[in-house]
Amino acid sequence: MxxxxxxxxxxxxxxxxxxxxxxxxxxxxxxxxxxxxxxxxxxLPLEWELQAAQVASLRRLPQYQRQFLLAGDMNASKRGPRAQAQAIATGMTSGEPDLRIYGEYGRLLMIENKVGQGRLSPAQKDRHAALQRLGYTVLVIRATTTTEAAEQAVTAVLEWLAQEKGKAA
Structure with a gap:
């Protein structure tokens, strides 16, 4: 017992x-x-919520589809082993920034989102450095609210577009 x-x-x-x-x-x-x-x-919001707020705000700008286009990635989304293998085989790359902003004259701005003081992963650090070596701009936006993230993205894109106009003239 x-x-x-x-x-x-x-x-x-x-x-x-x-x-x-x-x-x-x-x-x-x-x-x-x-x-x-x-x-x-x-x-705090999730990273995808920051990105969704940014996309919505950027799409409302009058310059959208006239001076710039955008595309987003969900590299961090959860996938099973088969879907993960398919994603890698078709070119999905660890560390790729969350948003790509395509501008006139072949210019490209990339945005990575982090909640608060969230850290870049080793894959993100490597990928961002490689993109910058090739001459691309990668901007890390840190925000604790969706409004803050959207405002920062809009400001960054408008400043980038203004620089673009100066280079084209």
Whole structure:
């Protein structure tokens, strides 16, 4: 017959902070527990949400489809082994920037999005450096809200277009 084993209460209290992100009423919320106290606050947006806001704002610009076009990638999306193999075989490349802005005269601006102080992966660092060696511009936009990301992208593209006009003249 097995003996009942119970552990005596620990005399040391853990004050480790634990966080988790959950959905409450459809909104992403970050729950933090520290020393028995629970706090909640809105979670930072996901990278794809930043990109979607940028795309929507850029498509609303009057210059869109006249002076520039755009295309986006979802390199970080989840794929099964078969889909991953197909993506790699057809040219999907790790570290490729999230958005490409095609301008007049063959110019290309690439935008990589990071939430807050998110770090570039080693593949992104390598790919961005390789693209810059070939003469392309890669811009990293850091934002904590979708509005901030969209505003930064619009400003960057409008400044880039203004530089483009100066080079064409």
């Amino acid at each position: 097995a003996r009942n084993r119970t552990r005596a209460p620990s005399s040391t209290t853990t004050t480790a902070t634990k966080t988790q992100t959950v959905r409450i009423n459809g909104a992403r919320v970050k729950i933090t527990t520290k020393a028995g106290k629970v706090t909640t606050k809105p979670a």
